[in-house]
Amino acid sequence: MAERITPRSEDFGRWYTDLVIQGQLADYSPVKGCMVIRPNGYAIWERMQQVLDNMFKETGHVNAYFPLFIPESFMKKEAEHVEGFAPECAIVTHGGGEKLEEPLYVRPTSETIIWSMYKKWIMSYRDLPILINQWANVVRWEMRTRLFLRTTEFLWQEGHTAHSTFEEAEEETLKILEIYRKFAEEYMAMPVIVGRKSEAEKFAGAKHTYSIEALMQDGKALQAGTSHNLGQNFARAFDVTFQDKDGSVKHVYATSWGVSTRLIGALLLTHGDDSGVVIPPRLAQTQIVVIPIWQEATRQPVFDFTNRVFRQLQDHFSVKLDDRDQYKPGYKFTEWEMVGVPLRIEIGPRDVENNQVMVVRRDNRSKTPVGIDELVTRIEQILTVMQQEMYQRALDFQKANTHRSDNYQEFKRILEEKGGFIEAHWCGSAECEEKIKDETKATIRTIPFQREIEAGNCLICGKDSDDGRVIFAKAY
RNA sequence: CGGGGCGUAGCGCAGUCUGGUUAGCGCGCCUGGUUCGGGACCAGGAGGUCGGAGGUUCGAAUCCUCUCGCCCCGACCA
Numbered sequence: 001m002a003e004r005i006t007p008r009s010e011d012f013g014r015w016y017t018d019l020v021i022q023g024q025l026a027d028y029s030p031v032k033g034c035m036v037i038r039p040n041g042y043a044i045w046e047r048m049q050q051v052l053d054n055m056f057k058e059t060g061h062v063n064a065y066f067p068l069f070i071p072e073s074f075m076k077k078e079a080e081h082v083e084g085f086a087p088e089c090a091i092v093t094h095g096g097g098e099k100l101e102e103p104l105y106v107r108p109t110s111e112t113i114i115w116s117m118y119k120k121w122i123m124s125y126r127d128l129p130i131l132i133n134q135w136a137n138v139v140r141w142e143m144r145t146r147l148f149l150r151t152t153e154f155l156w157q158e159g160h161t162a163h164s165t166f167e168e169a170e171e172e173t174l175k176i177l178e179i180y181r182k183f184a185e186e187y188m189a190m191p192v193i194v195g196r197k198s199e200a201e202k203f204a205g206a207k208h209t210y211s212i213e214a215l216m217q218d219g220k221a222l223q224a225g226t227s228h229n230l231g232q233n234f235a236r237a238f239d240v241t242f243q244d245k246d247g248s249v250k251h252v253y254a255t256s257w258g259v260s261t262r263l264i265g266a267l268l269l270t271h272g273d274d275s276g277v278v279i280p281p282r283l284a285q286t287q288i289v290v291i292p293i294w295q296e297a298t299r300q301p302v303f304d305f306t307n308r309v310f311r312q313l314q315d316h317f318s319v320k321l322d323d324r325d326q327y328k329p330g331y332k333f334t335e336w337e338m339v340g341v342p343l344r345i346e347i348g349p350r351d352v353e354n355n356q357v358m359v360v361r362r363d364n365r366s367k368t369p370v371g372i373d374e375l376v377t378r379i380e381q382i383l384t385v386m387q388q389e390m391y392q393r394a395l396d397f398q399k400a401n402t403h404r405s406d407n408y409q410e411f412k413r414i415l416e417e418k419g420g421f422i423e424a425h426w427c428g429s430a431e432c433e434e435k436i437k438d439e440t441k442a443t444i445r446t447i448p449f450q451r452e453i454e455a456g457n458c459l460i461c462g463k464d465s466d467d468g469r470v471i472f473a474k475a476y
Numbered sequence: 477c478g479g480g481g482c483g484u485a486g487c488g489c490a491g492u493c494u495g496g497u498u499a500g501c502g503c504g505c506c507u508g509g510u511u512c513g514g515g516a517c518c519a520g521g522a523g524g525u526c527g528g529a530g531g532u533u534c535g536a537a538u539c540c541u542c543u544c545g546c547c548c549c550g551a552c553c554a
Contacts, residue, residue: 013548028546088553109554143477143552150553203554211554223554262554293513330514348513358513476554 007274012218019268020147023277023338033145033152040339043285044264045155049135051187052157055179061131061159066113069104074112078237081111084204088140106139111256114160115238122162122252125244130162148265149476156260162252164244169253173229176257177210180225189280189391190214190270191398192224193471195446200433207231213445215398216269219419221445221473224266227257270394277340278363280390281383288319289341293329293348305352309372316376337362342386361386408459415440422472425465427458435460442472
């Protein structure tokens with residue numbers, strides 16, 4: 001550690017890479033496009049898993065595991081699907097020293113293998129719904145990769161559910177979307193726009209794709225989670241039918257949904273600063289680091305006091321004690337700031353005298369002396385306020401960087417000069433969407449659920465757009 | 477795949493143009509001591525066949541040819 005982080009103002013891309021490398025969240029691997037997730041980064045993922053997994057289970061989902069390898073023929077069953085993924089798949093052609101009869105795809109996602117199994121498991125409406133999630137790795141052979149944001153192999157969860165009606169599938173899709181929103185906003189302290197994807201942006205093979213979209217500090221949008229209503233497309237491809245109450249045989253309705261280690265990237269790009277990573281309290285695996293400060297003469301009293309405080313904290317928070325002898329306090333401050341631990345507690349001789357500790361917030365560096373009598377309640381308070389303020393700050397940023405435009409020239413200028421979200425009218429045609437993408441690189445990030453009904457004219461063709469505005473942005 | 481940058485100690489780099497002692501510097505690491513409220517200091521020490529292969533030469537990190545890999549920026553994508 002101990003290297004300098006490039007300031008955001010100097011080079012945003014470098015800053016991001018520095019953050020990940022210096023904060024020891026991840027490291028480059030010997031395999032191009034892949035990364036090693038180091039303990040600091042994996043701790044964030046573990047917390048994400050923990051929180052989301054609980055939310056999934058609370059809503060009736062169960063975990064399972066499906067194989068990494070998918071027969072080539074499976075991939076080809078769903079036409080749109082294979083079209084969407086074929087170019088970015090890794091394919092195993094040899095095994096056991098021999099050429100395989102049928103090549104095996106390394107899963108880019110598991111719809112096909114899962115639906116081949118669901119075919120075996122589903123006979124009657126009584127077998128439905130199936131609400132399965134899996135935590136797994138997937139591989140997509142991307143042209144260009146970036147730590148956490150886009151790597152060849154990444155970790156994610158993919159939920160795959162089966163239902164007897166379209167409405168139920170739609171309900172499931174939206175239920176999950178709400179879980180994602182809640183997780184992003186309440187745990188990651190990252191405000192998101194919830195909405196539906198345009199036809200061009202939706203998942204290959206889906207009826208509807210919904211997503212949560214977040215705005216990063218550099219004004220680019222990032223898709224943080226997606227939930228798809230797949231309709232009967234996969235059931236038809238894999239011939240998955242069930243007999244309904246009335247005796248009729250129908251194809252099953254499906255959903256799939258996922259978030260990935262990309263969320264870690266989103267977290268960094270939302271809250272990180274020039275000193276390093278900032279992790280919101282509710283997501284931090286280590287919430288507090290205690291740093292004793294002593295001189296030779298004060299060593300014993302400081303350590304006694306520190307140990308007492310530390311034990312008390314341990315019962316209520318996840319806390320680490322940094323009593324390493326070989327580093328000075330300032331060095332430790334810098335190091336822990338790089339890693340993003342939400343609170344630092346400094347304990348020096350003066351604090352011992354006053355029977356207090358110094359609590360320092362990572363996000364704004366504010367220092368609060370806290371008497372040890374009220375230690376736990378005050379720290380709980382500080383953590384709660386910090387969580388709220390981090391969210392509010394991010395929300396203020398999002399609002400300040402959301403612009404409206406009814407004029408294409410102006411739209412381009414905003415994109416060029418400021419970036420951010422742009423709310424604009426769109427007629428709904430793929431042509432106009434495509435034109436904007438080609439000319440500006442901005443895409444329709446989402447058609448928000450929450451939008452004013454407002455008549456307007458398409459930015460490109462001028463045709464009526466009566467439902468309201470959609471959100472454009474350049475995206476990660 | 478196009479454009480740019482780069483491979484020399486664990487990390488960051490200098491040396492390469494103009495070939496010539498034992499390949500340097502900073503950080504980190506090890507040992508000992510003094511330190512400790514925002515990246516401590518002193519002393520001593522370990523560590524590199526210069527990405528790889530071939531060639532030119534009395535002599536190559538340095539020149540030539542080939543090759544491998546990485547990072548950044550663009551086209552594709554979560």
